[in-house]
Amino acid sequence: MSSDNSHKTQITVALIGVLGALGAGLLANWDKIFPAAKEPAATVSTSNTNPPSHAQPAVTPTLTQDGPTHSPAVRNAQPQHFNGTYIGITTEGMIQTEFQMTFHRRGNSVSGTYIQAGMQGTIQGTVEGETLYYQWNLGGYAGRGQCTILGNKTAGTWGYGMSMNNGGTMVAYLQ
Numbered sequence: 001m002s003s004d005n006s007h008k009t010q011i012t013v014a015l016i017g018v019l020g021a022l023g024a025g026l027l028a029n030w031d032k033i034f035p036a037a038k039e040p041a042a043t044v045s046t047s048n049t050n051p052p053s054h055a056q057p058a059v060t061p062t063l064t065q066d067g068p069t070h071s072p073a074v075r076n077a078q079p080q081h082f083n084g085t086y087i088g089i090t091t092e093g094m095i096q097t098e099f100q101m102t103f104h105r106r107g108n109s110v111s112g113t114y115i116q117a118g119m120q121g122t123i124q125g126t127v128e129g130e131t132l133y134y135q136w137n138l139g140g141y142a143g144r145g146q147c148t149i150l151g152n153k154t155a156g157t158w159g160y161g162m163s164m165n166n167g168g169t170m171v172a173y174l175q
Contacts, residue, residue, distance in 0.1 A: 080105055081105075081127065081130065081132075081149045082103045082105050082110045082127055082132050082149070082154070083103050083104065083105040083110075084102070084103060084174055084175065085100065085101070085102045085103075085174070085175045086100070086101050086102075086103070086154060086172035086173060086174055086175065087099070087100050087172060087173060087175055088101075088153075088154075088170060088171050088172025088173060089170070089171055089172075090116065090158070090168055090169070090170045091168040091169045091170070092167055092168040093168070097116055097117055098116075099114050099115060099116035099170075099172070100114060100115050101113065101114030101115075101123065101172065102114070103123075105127070108126050108127045108128070109124075109125075109126060109127075110123070110124070110125045110126070110127060110132055110134065111123065111124045111125075112124075114136075114138075116138060117139075119138055119139045120138075121136055121137055121138030121139070122136070122137045122138075123135070123136045123137075130148050130149045131146055131147070131148045131149075131156075132146065132147050132148075132154070132156075133145075133146050133164075134146070134147075136158065141160065142160075142161070143158060143159050143160040143161055143162075143163065143164075143167060144158070144159055144161075144162060144163065144164045145157060145158030145159060145164050145165075145167075145170070146164050147170060147172075152173055152174045153171060153172060153173045153174070154170075154171075154172050154174075155169070155170065155171045155172075156169070156170055157169055157170070158170055
């Protein structure tokens with residue numbers, strides 16, 4: 001009889017362990033399973049310059065030459081670099097996230113906003129030749145980056161804190 005109870009106890013403990021692991025996975029990915037219904041009205045002003053602890057091996061974004069499949073066919077005629085709306089993909093390790101950013105350029109100064117993962121971020125920077133060197137803020141994190149114009153797209157790297165490349169890559173197409 002005690003042997004029968006021992007097996008029941010082992011099965012109960014195993015089930016509790018499995019349910020705990022499933023619950024932890026659900027909580028850790030809640031925002032991916034149930035995305036926010038609408039974007040926040042204001043940007044977050046606090047800045048965390050440390051990268052999240054989920055860093056993974058790098059991956060290069062894969063976009064067609066004409067941009068994401070949902071991008072409009074009409075492009076701005078003879079655009080001023082880093083001015084207007086861009087749609088693209090950022091990577092952080094194996095994670096790829098779509099984003100939309102709108103630049104406002106005055107001389108060599110660029111400022112703007114972007115929407116990524118349901119949050120609104122800000123970007124400010126300076127154009128030197130074909131390259132934009134910028135500072136970004138999003139969801140309590142902050143960092144730097146650089147991107148270069150290549151026809152109707154811009155591509156580059158971004159990082160946390162003072163780094164311009166410890167976060168990942170980005171590719172975006174002018175709309």
